[in-house]
Amino acid sequence: MKVTLFTTCIVDFMAMNVGKATVELLESLGHEIDYPTNQTCCGQPMYNTGYVEKTKSTIKHFIETFEHAEVIVSPSGSCVSFVKEYPHVLADDKDWKERAEKVAAKTYELSQFLIDVININDFSAKLPGKAVYHSNCHTARFLKVKEQPLQLLSKVEGLELVDFHNSDKCCGFGGTFSVKMGDISAEVADEKARYIQEANPDYLIGADFACLMNIGGRLSRIGSNIKVMHIAEVLNSK
Amino acid sequence: MGIKINDKSFKKNLEKNLNDDFMRAAMVKAQDLINKNRANVLSQLGDGNYQEWQKLSGEARAHAIENLDFYLNQFAENVVKNGGTVFFAKDAKEASQYVTNLAIEKGVKKVVKAKSMVTEEIGLNHDLIDAGVDVKETDLAEYILQLDDWNPPSHMVVPSLHLNKTQIRDVFAKNGYSGKDIPEDLAAFARAQLRNEFLTADMGIYGCNFAIAESGAITLISNEGNIDLCTSAPELQVAVMGMERILATYEDADICISLLARNAVGAKSTSYTTFVNGITEEGAADGAKEFHVVIVDNGRSKVLKSQFKEVLQCMRCAACLNICPIYRQVGGHSYNSIYSGPLGVVLTPLLAGYEDFEELPYMCSLCGACTEVCPSNIKLHSLIHEHKRVLAEDKKNSAFWGVSMTGAGKVFSRPWMYKLGTGIAPLMTKPLMEDGKIKKGISILKGWTDKRDMPALEKTRFRDWYASRSKGGNK
Numbered sequence: 001m002k003v004t005l006f007t008t009c010i011v012d013f014m015a016m017n018v019g020k021a022t023v024e025l026l027e028s029l030g031h032e033i034d035y036p037t038n039q040t041c042c043g044q045p046m047y048n049t050g051y052v053e054k055t056k057s058t059i060k061h062f063i064e065t066f067e068h069a070e071v072i073v074s075p076s077g078s079c080v081s082f083v084k085e086y087p088h089v090l091a092d093d094k095d096w097k098e099r100a101e102k103v104a105a106k107t108y109e110l111s112q113f114l115i116d117v118i119n120i121n122d123f124s125a126k127l128p129g130k131a132v133y134h135s136n137c138h139t140a141r142f143l144k145v146k147e148q149p150l151q152l153l154s155k156v157e158g159l160e161l162v163d164f165h166n167s168d169k170c171c172g173f174g175g176t177f178s179v180k181m182g183d184i185s186a187e188v189a190d191e192k193a194r195y196i197q198e199a200n201p202d203y204l205i206g207a208d209f210a211c212l213m214n215i216g217g218r219l220s221r222i223g224s225n226i227k228v229m230h231i232a233e234v235l236n237s238k
Numbered sequence: 239m240g241i242k243i244n245d246k247s248f249k250k251n252l253e254k255n256l257n258d259d260f261m262r263a264a265m266v267k268a269q270d271l272i273n274k275n276r277a278n279v280l281s282q283l284g285d286g287n288y289q290e291w292q293k294l295s296g297e298a299r300a301h302a303i304e305n306l307d308f309y310l311n312q313f314a315e316n317v318v319k320n321g322g323t324v325f326f327a328k329d330a331k332e333a334s335q336y337v338t339n340l341a342i343e344k345g346v347k348k349v350v351k352a353k354s355m356v357t358e359e360i361g362l363n364h365d366l367i368d369a370g371v372d373v374k375e376t377d378l379a380e381y382i383l384q385l386d387d388w389n390p391p392s393h394m395v396v397p398s399l400h401l402n403k404t405q406i407r408d409v410f411a412k413n414g415y416s417g418k419d420i421p422e423d424l425a426a427f428a429r430a431q432l433r434n435e436f437l438t439a440d441m442g443i444y445g446c447n448f449a450i451a452e453s454g455a456i457t458l459i460s461n462e463g464n465i466d467l468c469t470s471a472p473e474l475q476v477a478v479m480g481m482e483r484i485l486a487t488y489e490d491a492d493i494c495i496s497l498l499a500r501n502a503v504g505a506k507s508t509s510y511t512t513f514v515n516g517i518t519e520e521g522a523a524d525g526a527k528e529f530h531v532v533i534v535d536n537g538r539s540k541v542l543k544s545q546f547k548e549v550l551q552c553m554r555c556a557a558c559l560n561i562c563p564i565y566r567q568v569g570g571h572s573y574n575s576i577y578s579g580p581l582g583v584v585l586t587p588l589l590a591g592y593e594d595f596e597e598l599p600y601m602c603s604l605c606g607a608c609t610e611v612c613p614s615n616i617k618l619h620s621l622i623h624e625h626k627r628v629l630a631e632d633k634k635n636s637a638f639w640g641v642s643m644t645g646a647g648k649v650f651s652r653p654w655m656y657k658l659g660t661g662i663a664p665l666m667t668k669p670l671m672e673d674g675k676i677k678k679g680i681s682i683l684k685g686w687t688d689k690r691d692m693p694a695l696e697k698t699r700f701r702d703w704y705a706s707r708s709k710g711g712n713k
Contacts, residue, residue: 009650012700013660014693019700035704038653041646048604050626051643057651137605166270170563174603176639181600182685183256187567188603189690191266217690220675 004034004069008076009041015209021232022075022110029120036065044082049176052089059086060096063103075232076208077109077139109139110232111207115148127237128158129202134215136208137170149207149231156234164199173214193218207231240361241590243390243574248597255572261400265566268399272560275504295497296615298490299551306542309451309484316454320516322529330360333534337476338365340530344474346371346440352465353377354445355394355554356480356534358576374435376464378428385409392570395502395556400569442468446479448494452487456514459495469514475526477514481533482550494553497613501555537589546621549584551614558608558618564601573598580608580618587625596635599625664695
């Protein structure tokens with residue numbers, strides 16, 4: 001299948017390895033990658049801060065950049081959940097709303113694509129050690145993608161997945177919330193980091209780089225040596 | 239007191255609460271305990287399919303709000319049929335004055351009160367005390383707070399959640415208690431004091447969980463028995479309710495009560511479910527001889543006509559407070575409103591205006607946990623987002639964010655600007671780097687870097703790697 005890749009802006013300029021792992025993983029499964037170089041951001045930062053009108057030009061740009069695709073895959077459930085919101089944001093404009101609906105319908109988070117669309121069962125990932133999985137709120141609650149990442153991780157050779165206290169709770173990132181209410185956000189991240197440490201894992205795995213950057217930022221500050229990995233990197237580990 | 243708790247700035251309140259280690263530990267403990275119990279009792283509903291119940295209770299609440307004018311009329315007619323008097327109060331002042339004047343007119347010296355959010359909202363205690371009436375809060379937590387110089391409630395269901403047993407012992411000690419900080423002993427002391435208050439009160443005041451339109455009954459659910467004493471001992475009784483407390487039928491109440499108790503305290507039901515049906519029959523030993531219902535608007539009809547209408551479906555179970563990751567850290571008083579947590583974020587600016595509360599909508603990471611648990615099916619996180627939109631677009635509340643987000647919108651819709659910006663960003667952030675990470679941010683970035691590191695911006699962006707790879711380079 002020809003897979004059009006939406007890397008997300010944050011992966012583009014802050015986590016090149018996540019994008020790279022996504023490409024290599026999909027190619028190893030026999031898919032052809034299409035990477036539209038005009039892609040930027042999904043628009044969520046402006047929208048979630050309340051600037052709905054100022055988000056629209058970004059959304060329209062996204063639609064124009066991606067509507068040619070057969071299927072759009074992204075290593076971020078949060079950004080995908082926002083693409084699914086596009087028809088609602090553009091509800092006032094019939095033509096754009098229809099275009100938004102078409103794009104939203106063919107956009108998938110990576111683990112969702114792997115399980116629900118191409119249904120892969122067998123891949124030869126290998127990563128020895130103990131890991132916890134942080135469930136991203138938008139992936140789990142808005143996209144309802146809860147089991148797929150766990151299903152994939154259970155097949156990684158050598159990887160032992162353990163739970164930790166309140167693993168389904170928000171990490172405190174929340175986009176601009178993380179700087180606008182930085183004090184509160186950092187306290188949420190701190191509690192998350194402490195519970196993860198209690199489980200004593202080698203790896204913290206997540207399906208959304210933003211949360212990983214937040215929790216990882218706190219782990220790094222308190223001197224933890226837990227390695228932070230995106231699920232694409234884990235599935236691409238040989 | 240009214241809706242606003244104090245005159246300190248948002249920042250001052252927040253700072254104080256973030257530094258209150260005891261309160262914060264209590265929040266964490268309470269949330270974890272209530273949620274564990276909640277999950278347990280919800281899993282017993284509908285063979286584990288409690289979402290079905292959640293849907294039904296949401297529908298019951300939505301139906302009542304959709305047809306509020308009809309059901310309010312029906313309810314009021316039935317209250318009168320049951321021998322009661324109904325007063326529609328357009329605002330807090332009217333509501334509070336009606337009750338206060340009634341107390342003065344009837345020569346009331348002492349009032350026993352059951353816990354009620356709406357009486358806090360209309361500032362009733364203050365007016366009664368000013369009129370020389372002795373007011374006694376009889377809910378144990380409210381009783382503690384009253385003795386503690388009217389310390390404001392920090393939770394809708396567990397008002398004194400921010401105090402520990404030693405602090406409570408100290409409060410009681412100033413009022414004649416000489417025992418230790420043993421919860422059972424403290425409760426026994428309060429019980430002994432309160433028993434006498436019930437027997438000597440001239441007036442009982444209580445709130446209303448649900449007002450049943452088809453019968454005119456006021457439904458009260460509680461655990462301590464104090465509400466039943468308020469509804470039975472004094473001959474003169476007043477129920478104060480927000481105008482949205484309506485349910486059409488007992489059948490609807492059955493579903494809503496089941497979910498209210500389970501969500502509020504993680505129990506299958508509360509110890510007491512009481513229906514007050516107007517005045518008592520002649521010759522009865524207890525119950526109201528005179529019964530008034532005060533139905534409070536105080537901004538609610540304005541909400542009914544707005545895009546926030548859905549919030550009126552709330553049944554005040556506090557499930558959203560108990561699940562909220564922000565409330566967990568900051569506690570109820572940080573919201574500076576008697577209504578805290580996600581519900582408070584939505585409701586407070588609607589009832590009390592944005593002016594004093596414009597920080598509230600930003601106390602949310604939009605994680606959506608509140609919406610997921612709400613038994614009234616309110617999309618709380620979407621309503622919080624709508625507040626942010628109103629502040630940003632209609633009120634243009636922040637020049638900084640206005641300019642930043644205009645800039646972001648321009649950059650993200652013009653690929654050349656985006657590519658240029660992300661290309662030079664690593665250079666621009668170089669002065670902030672330490673050991674390969676951003677550790678000391680400036681301006682808003684400080685909010686992040688005070689307690690967290692941030693990864694360095696990539697010199698080789700993903701797009702650069704991908705471009706070089708397609709050219710046959712760096713694989």
